[in-house]
Amino acid sequence: MAEIRLAIEWAVVNGHPRDDRDPMVTPGGDGTPSLREHAVPELAMVRETHPATTRALIADGLDLVHRLPLIWAVVEAGECEPWVARKVAVISRALLTEQVGRVDRAVAKAIGGHAPSTVLEIARAKVIEADPETHRAEQERSRHERYVRLSRTDEFGYRLIIARVTAGDAAWIDAMVERVAEILAETMGHDHNHDELRSLALGWLARPVDLLKLLLEHTRPGADTDTETGEPQQPAWAPDHMADTVDRLCSLPARKLAMLRGRGRLFVHLTDDALRTGRGVARIEGVGPIDVRQLHEVLGNADISLTPVLDLAQRSRVDAYEHPEVVKDHVWVQTGGDCFPWTPRTATRDGVDYDHAIPYDDTGPPGQTGPHNSGPLRRRHHRTKTHGGYTTRVVGPGRHLWRTPHGQAFLVDHTGTHRLPEQRGTAMAEAIQDGVELYFTAPVAYRTA
Known part of the structure; x- marks a missing residue:
């Protein structure tokens, strides 16, 4: 409850742009006020959450105050769980201001005395009643939403494949999987x-x-x-050219057949000890940690091209604004993901911008581009850093010091994100200007050149 109030107050304080280059966003629904886009990450840092999480909290708070005042009154009275009210805000966000009142009135009567599942069912029903045409359009649109997605890797190195396909395709995929499973049962035994x-x-x-x-x-x-x-009979569903296609496949040389597989690019990290002994943990970018013995499941059916090991001790610098691939690889490996505070390390190296911590100066000194002055950032975080009044410095290999417009300091390194006293943040920023990396160990500090 206190966090919702804080989010609402933060939106009010930041309800006006500072200048023409300060963009405004409206995270809530129709009729809610806007706030400064670059103010959201600072509140997120203080709350120690991802900006998207804080943006959702602000959106829900603004919706409750401006669009669902009856439900908000029940929340303030302590007669319902705040998370239930937030879910209702999300469910009804697409409605216009004049439509959402139907949801507000119905849910406010039920939210204090019914189970959350019942309350949410009422909310969904009232959303359909309030705007049946939009609901029908959403139903039609959903028919065109197809996808195949992968879950994150679990602790044993497995992932879920989740797909939305037509009922016909699903039946044929299921039949093919079942047929292959029958063959594997014959060839692999019944273990x-x-x-x-x-x-x-x-x-x-x-x-x-x-x-x-x-x-x-x-x-x-x-x-x-x-x-x-007794002659072979072509199935009724088989196209006429299937026999020709099979003949062409059978006539292809093995090398060309192998090229029919898709091509992929994987980055696998493992220690020399794991490579030598075959025991330990490997990390695959975009997949996560797996047992080294599972590598054959990922790589066993592929033609592999190996790239040389990157020597992180050599901090190469270039004079151009653009980051060459060797510098990108160096920055990515030593940072391990998006270096924005409290951001999960789920980004891929192709999904980030390589940002100059100290902005590149065309008239400045040589060697401005390199691991000493670069950090990977998703595009939204890059925009926030560039236009939102945030500063960052690379204060060591894979160590990024951030300071917000209000003086909050955060250190992002291989151990995660840590809030720093303002004095330590200032000391680290000043030390790196002299080429000195400053490390703190409670209660003393030491310096390394």
Whole structure:
């Protein structure tokens, strides 16, 4: 409750731009006030959360005050859980101001005496009643929303594949997975349960040549023959050119068949000890940590091109504004992800900008671009740093010092994000100007050149 009030007050304080280059955003629904876009990250840093989390809190608070005042009164009276009211704010955000009152009145009567699931059902029903045309349009739009997504890697190195496809495609995929699972049960023995075999079968779909070979080798005898003549019979669903396609595939040399697989780029990090002993943990960018022994599951069916090991001891610098690939790789490896405070390290190296901590000066000294003055930032965080009054300095390999417009200091390094006393932040920023990296260990400090 206190955090919602704080978010609302912060939006009020930052409700006007400082100049023409200070963009405004409206995180809440129709009828809610705007606030300075670059003010959101500073509140997020103080709350020790990601900016998107704080932006959502501000949006929900503004919606409750300006669009759902009856529900807000129940929240302020302590008669319901604030998180339930926030969910109602999210559910009703697309409604216009004159429509959302129907939701406010109905939910305010129920939110104090019903289970949260019942309250949210009432909210969804009232949203449909308030704007049935938009609901029908959303239903139509949802039919065109297709996707295939991967979950994050779990602690055992596995991921979920989640897809939204047509019912017909889903039936055929399921049938193919089931057929391959049946073949694997014959070839691998019966030491594997059915769900495990289906999981393995899905992996075969990523290797079309291997899959075709497997299916051809295990074609059921007589399954597709004419009962009268005994001749092979083409299935009714098969296109006329299928036989020609199979013949062409069979005539291709092995090297060209291998090229039918997709090409990918993976960055695998592991120690020399893990490479030598075959034991330990490897980290795959965009996947996460896995047991080294699982690497064959990721790389075992691919042609691999190895790149040289990057020597982080050599801090190369260039005179151009653009970051060459070798500098990008160096910055990325020593930082390990987006260097914005409290940001999860889920970004990929191709999904960030490489930002000069001290802005590049065309008339400045040589060697301004390099690991000593660069940090990876998602585009939104890059804009915040550039236009929002935030400053950052690289105060050591993979160490980034941030200071907000109101003097809050944060250090981002391999251990995470840490709030610093203002004096320490100032001392670190001044020391690095002299080429000195300053480290603090409570209660004393030491300096390294």
